[in-house]
């Protein structure tokens with residue numbers, strides 16, 4: 001078991017990730033320390049290729065670090081075998097991507113029921129929880145609709161509800177509003193952040209969107225394999241992260 005405080009939903013310690021490619025070693029993460037607390041929203045920014053996805057995969061237990069330790073919800077998972085890691089991932093981590101990845105042949109409600117059943121929850125309990133989550137994201141009237149009958153923003157709200165289905169400790173989001181128009185993105189992000197804070201989930205959100213990053217509790221930039229921290233309220237005075245400047249200056 002870990003010595004991580006219980007209110008750290010994610011803790012990475014001295015995480016290194018190297019890739020061996022054509023006889024060359026690429027060190028993408030060079031000693032990353034990171035904590036995400038309960039109810040905390042942390043923005044992860046950085047230029048393309050900086051290693052954000054690699055970091056999200058390690059935090060989401062989809063990949064193992066070459067070195068370093070990972071704790072989820074206060075439990076150090078570094079020594080667990082693949083089967084146990086999958087269990088922790090299903091129970092304790094929710095994922096939201098740029099594209100909703102809902103199953104097209106299932107209704108919104110069924111999309112939220114399924115991950116619970118995979119985690120071993122009884123169907124009646126899973127349905128109750130799905131209805132509760134649909135209410136939470138304001139879609140109680142849309143539960144029977146298949147994804148194709150929902151708007152982009154509604155689809156993403158269902159994806160958020162699905163990610164929260166098993167009451168995870170940690171939410172990992174990769175450009176969660178990247179496929180939405182600015183107005184809808186605003187609405188979906190406001191909903192996401194309210195739920196994260198209320199449910200005391202820790203959220204690690206990779207984004208290129210400066211406006212979004214600013215409204216999170218902390219902004220971390222991946223630079224040269226390490227994380228550099230920015231105070232969201234001080235982004236401009238300190239100078240915006242290079243990646244955000246590049247993304248926002250042309251728009």
Ligand SMILES: Nc1ncnc2c1ncn2[C@@H]1O[C@H](COP(=O)(O)OP(=O)(O)OP(=O)(O)O)[C@@H](O)[C@H]1O
Pocket residue numbers: 019020021026028046047048049050051052053054055
């Ligand atoms: N499986 C792999 N084998 C070899 N190199 C890899 C592998 N996965 C990632 N990389 C390399 O690691 C670096 C970081 O990639 P990563 O996808 O984490 O960046 P990113 O910041 O998420 O980029 P983007 O914003 O474009 O998604 C890149 O140089 C990439 O080519």
